[in-house]
Amino acid sequence: MKLKAPESVFSSASFCPGCGHGLAGRLIGEVAEELGIEHKLVTVVDVACCSFHIDYWKFDTIMAAHGRDIPTAVGVKHVRPDSAVMAYMGDGAAYAIGMAETIHAALRNDNICVFVINNSVFGMTGGQMAPTSLPGERTATSPKGKDPARYGTMSGLELVKQMDVAYVARGELIGSSGMVRAKTLIRKAFTHQLNGDGFSLVELLSPCPTNLNLPPVKAKAFVHDEMTKYFPLGEFVDKGGNV
């Protein structure tokens, strides 16, 4: 079988080698085309590494303010209810500066898809500590390792999954089975939106070799072996489904 790149993805050339963003971008492109929504999809991307997608996707795209992707996407969805609308951001945007926005969109069950690329650090700014950094993780602002007595570790997904929303799941952009699984989660999120079920959040654990100071293979191992201890994979809410 010959693999064909989705037509809605131009490139992913600006991401660092081994980064998960390019993989996520491609999966979203594939799913959009398979669901036949590529011509009615509006994407909202966060600043920093996420924002590269604005030049790589053949979708109408808004580059939102840091952490405000979700309300921006909600604004679009209200005006264009027939469009498919997604917000795409990192863990810093979704769970640090934009935590209120994430929680309240879930509380309103706004009918959009949210994709969070969780790589445990702030990427573009050079690998600073995030709410998702693991206890003891060395980052640019926790050079001795994240001190769990001062900074907790959590993903906002844990809060969102307790709410009356359409779909909440976590996958990893690691290995072929991880990729196949991640694609399924993305597809389910969009399907819920198309059914009018409301808010979906899919968190994708993703390697950031540059800021983990690890070669790509070891960065993948960190995601798969270490991050999943704190951020377990799975489907947590699936309205009308079997969760």
Next chain:
Amino acid sequence: MAKELMKGNEALAEAAIRAGCRFYSGYPITPQTEILEYLSWRMDEVGGTFVQTESELAGVNMLLGAAAAGARALSSSAGPGFSLKQEGISYLVAADLPAVIIDVMRIGTGLGDIAQGQGDYWQLTRGGGHGDYHTIVIAPASVQENCDLMQTAFTLAEKYRHPVLVASDAAIGQMVEGVELPPMHEHDVDTYDWAVRGCAAGAEPRKVQNTYYTRPDYVEYLRDKYAQMEEQEQRWEAYRAEDADVVLVAYGISSRISKEAVDLARERGFRLGLIRPITLWPFPTKAFAACENAKAFLTVEINILGQMADDVRLAVQHRCPVDFYGVFFDLPEPEDIIAKAEALLGKEGK
């Protein structure tokens, strides 16, 4: 058309609906909350969207999304809430997006208080957010003007693809006056091709982002845009200003009290006049050319530092003295205005 009684804030909300606004997002804060309350049921009636957001930050960024999707979109706030809107205003400017944001001014820095104030003048006219920009700022002085100028605000926002701010205050927001409402307009969200909706097969995807990333002529483009606004959009009312010895300069609620002062002074033989800026930015510098007899200018403002006085100094190019009469937590008094104007004229030795 028959007149009806309306509260200032509700008139702003109804006028927005009639200007074709079908999207509102905002957060409660006194003295603008009637705008939210009114639109919470009125948007339903016209098939629009009302969202009470978790914060002004969410409100202004939701506004940005709605504007990018082609809606006539509105948000409103006051005091500390209006400060939070600045992030989104800067982003609206950067992305060339039209939207209208109302500031029903209250008094003071920090929490301040809920009484009428005009202390946001600098924030409104100098670009209250980060970066290099202006916004058109429209200052109604009556409930009727609240109605008339909302249409203007949306028209200018789209003409320039730029946010427009409406500067009201607690007094005009809360007062009830007879108004003639404008007719109902519908706005088609597909009016402009730049609005995101989904990229048709074979088409170029629409990208809403800082135009600096995509426009090679970004610097000239912005300079030209603001030069055009300064040339074309100055609005003001001149009241008995032509032959006046001292010309008051006041907007909003202060301008109404200043008008009273002008009439009272004239009855006593003191030739007082008034320039009322309707646009605070662009500041109506053209208005001052007609004040040929003026020996001094006095701004009347509800703030401590006389924020508008520098704009008057620039408008008259320091040809004659400019002072300010400012009150805090109070309303200007016509007698005090006249006394200050007389003293100013006296100092100039006529």
